[in-house]
Amino acid sequence: MTYKMELINLKKSYNSVKVLKNLNLNVNEGEFLVILGPSGEGKSTLLRTIVGIEQLDGGKVMVDGKDVTNRPPNKKNIAMVFQNYALYPNMTVYENIAFPLKMAGMNKTEIKTKVNDVAKLLKIEDVLDKNATRLSGGQKQRVAIARALVRKPALFLLDEPLSNLDARVRYTSRQELKRLQKELNYTFIYVTHDQLEASNLADRVAVLHDGVIEQIGTYNDLYEKPATKWVGDFIGAYPMNFIDGNVLNYPDKIIGFRSVWTTNGDTIKAKINLIENSEGNYYVHCTSGESNIVIKTKDQYSVGDDISFDLTRFNIYNNGVLEDVKLTEYYKSEPS
Amino acid sequence: MKNSNILSYILAIILAIIFIYPLYILILIAFEPVSLTFDRLYPYQLPFDFTLVNFESSIKDLSLITPVLRSVVVAFIVAILAIVLSTSAGYGLNKISSKFSNKIIVLMFFANMLPAIVIAIPISVYFIKLGLYDNVFGIALAQELVVLPISTFIMLGGFRALPVDIENQTNIDGANLLSSFRYVLVPLIRVPLIITFLLAWMTSWDEFTYAIIISPLAPTFPVSLYDYVSRGDPFISSSFALLVTIPVIVIVVFLQKYLKGEYLTGGMKA
Numbered sequence: 001m002t003y004k005m006e007l008i009n010l011k012k013s014y015n016s017v018k019v020l021k022n023l024n025l026n027v028n029e030g031e032f033l034v035i036l037g038p039s040g041e042g043k044s045t046l047l048r049t050i051v052g053i054e055q056l057d058g059g060k061v062m063v064d065g066k067d068v069t070n071r072p073p074n075k076k077n078i079a080m081v082f083q084n085y086a087l088y089p090n091m092t093v094y095e096n097i098a099f100p101l102k103m104a105g106m107n108k109t110e111i112k113t114k115v116n117d118v119a120k121l122l123k124i125e126d127v128l129d130k131n132a133t134r135l136s137g138g139q140k141q142r143v144a145i146a147r148a149l150v151r152k153p154a155l156f157l158l159d160e161p162l163s164n165l166d167a168r169v170r171y172t173s174r175q176e177l178k179r180l181q182k183e184l185n186y187t188f189i190y191v192t193h194d195q196l197e198a199s200n201l202a203d204r205v206a207v208l209h210d211g212v213i214e215q216i217g218t219y220n221d222l223y224e225k226p227a228t229k230w231v232g233d234f235i236g237a238y239p240m241n242f243i244d245g246n247v248l249n250y251p252d253k254i255i256g257f258r259s260v261w262t263t264n265g266d267t268i269k270a271k272i273n274l275i276e277n278s279e280g281n282y283y284v285h286c287t288s289g290e291s292n293i294v295i296k297t298k299d300q301y302s303v304g305d306d307i308s309f310d311l312t313r314f315n316i317y318n319n320g321v322l323e324d325v326k327l328t329e330y331y332k333s334e335p336s
Numbered sequence: 337m338k339n340s341n342i343l344s345y346i347l348a349i350i351l352a353i354i355f356i357y358p359l360y361i362l363i364l365i366a367f368e369p370v371s372l373t374f375d376r377l378y379p380y381q382l383p384f385d386f387t388l389v390n391f392e393s394s395i396k397d398l399s400l401i402t403p404v405l406r407s408v409v410v411a412f413i414v415a416i417l418a419i420v421l422s423t424s425a426g427y428g429l430n431k432i433s434s435k436f437s438n439k440i441i442v443l444m445f446f447a448n449m450l451p452a453i454v455i456a457i458p459i460s461v462y463f464i465k466l467g468l469y470d471n472v473f474g475i476a477l478a479q480e481l482v483v484l485p486i487s488t489f490i491m492l493g494g495f496r497a498l499p500v501d502i503e504n505q506t507n508i509d510g511a512n513l514l515s516s517f518r519y520v521l522v523p524l525i526r527v528p529l530i531i532t533f534l535l536a537w538m539t540s541w542d543e544f545t546y547a548i549i550i551s552p553l554a555p556t557f558p559v560s561l562y563d564y565v566s567r568g569d570p571f572i573s574s575s576f577a578l579l580v581t582i583p584v585i586v587i588v589v590f591l592q593k594y595l596k597g598e599y600l601t602g603g604m605k606a
Contacts, residue, residue: 053507073507074512086504
């Protein structure tokens with residue numbers, strides 16, 4: 001029941017704006033792949049072109065080795081959950097979930113068992129008779145997922161399904177989504193701009209930038225070894241710090257390091273501009289040479305102080321592309 | 337606060353009186369003896385007497401029945417045709433950019449900017465050739481000119497108010513165009529559909545210019561009512577007019593409960 005998907009050279013533009021430029025992506029069977037990118041980078045467009053509600057300008061969508069690019073959405077067997085859930089307001093929850101089965105021409109008793117099964121799985125049995133408009137955000141989201149699940153599609157596409165929920169509901173829904181995906185072993189493609197969701201949910205994260213997948217890997221890979229300066233800048237609660245390579249004797253290169261990859265020392269010097277207190281740690285914004293950097297420390301400083309530190313590890317970038325990953329003498333296998 | 341409330345009630349009552357007054361006069365003429373209405377230089381504004389003579393004679397004189405039935409047939413053809421055409425037009429216009437669709441709507445209103453009589457005469461020339469002259473279907477087609485622009489405008493508004501992803505979702509769920517209309521779109525645009533139907537029906541019911549030019553020998557109700565009034569039989573015609581107004585009022589009151597905004601807003605989070 002699980003399928004793999006390949007996207008080959010997807011192209012899409014609106015008027016003169018190229019949204020997708022030769023995008024390639026492989027999704028494995030039963031994988032939870034998160035597509036991460038800032039707003040307006042075409043994440044939703046990518047999902048919409050995969051499912052076929054928007055036309056591609058070029059490229060191929062292969063599901064389980066078959067080319068489904070030119071099939072209309074209703075023949076693609078790909079389910080999608082929209083950000084606003086797109087429940088049918090004129091129907092009850094039961095009718096909403098039953099709709100894809102009804103369209104597939106299934107008989108009533110069969111529909112009934114399937115809807116009840118999926119309702120049980122998502123714990124929405126007691127709202128089946130309610131009108132879809134009378135539900136809470138979390139329930140709507142479950143109904144939308146139930147409607148996608150019920151027909152056992154080849155692929156699931158989810159377009160920021162948690163972004164309309166309250167913080168608490170979002171947390172529980174996230175856990176549940178992950179559990180569901182592992183339990184049923186379906187292939188999920190999940191679009192978000194939220195790094196927390198990405199790091200929590202994903203088997204692999206694909207970073208979409210400028211119409212192509214800039215990097216794909218586990219969240220830790222993206223965090224520790226960003227393939228480009230842009231990814232380093234984008235991933236993480238604090239962007240990766242970049243300083244001139246001459247400081248560490250790498251002329252013409254750029255050194256990249258995370259705020260937490262620092263330790264006491266005197267190799268790098270900087271001047272403090274701003275201090276953020278975060279649960280017992282301090283995030284110190286400072287200027288080193290030409291670059292603005294952020295360093296995590298346990299010591300107390302005040303604005304205007306000079307600060308110096310060493311690195312436990314760092315990455316070397318050449319022309320914005322990762323060249324090497326270095327662990328220094330201060331590196332411990334358990335970073336603080 | 338309270339004063340402005342009272343003021344708005346007063347305004348509403350004045351407005352209501354203005355709208356109801358013609359109907360009241362119609363009722364007065366229908367139920368009063370002629371001596372109190374048309375035979376007086378200054379007719380009484382209040383009912384002093386009551387008679388059913390006018391009604392009796394209007395029911396006895398069946399010559400108005402045929403035009404009424406003809407009007408009903410024409411009105412239903414116009415309304416149904418308006419729904420079919422304006423729904424498909426509104427759906428299509430909603431798919432193209434609003435820059436173009438707005439221009440097309442304006443173009444559609446163009447025909448209504450000219451006096452109806454200017455258009456009706458050339459139309460009737462063609463309708464004679466096509467066998468649509470003095471024909472129910474001919475009148476309906478001509479009246480569609482009046483009805484379609486506003487109907488399309490209403491239906492376009494209805495489709496625009498729908499969240500885009502609803503139709504996409506039906507496609508993803510395996511529905512083709514027809515079933516997506518049948519199960520989801522039509523139920524969701526039922527308010528604009530009803531408004532379109534009512535508007536088209538009533539416009540046709542009242543329409544005079546196209547009706548009298550396209551079908552003078554097989555007249556619709558407004559045309560023959562006009563004949564009666566000008567031939568000097570206003571009592572019978574006003575009581576008859578009252579009789580045929582009742583069903584229209586009943587239809588409007590009955591459909592009023594569907595004309596609430598909430599059918600459009602439910603379901604989707606902005």
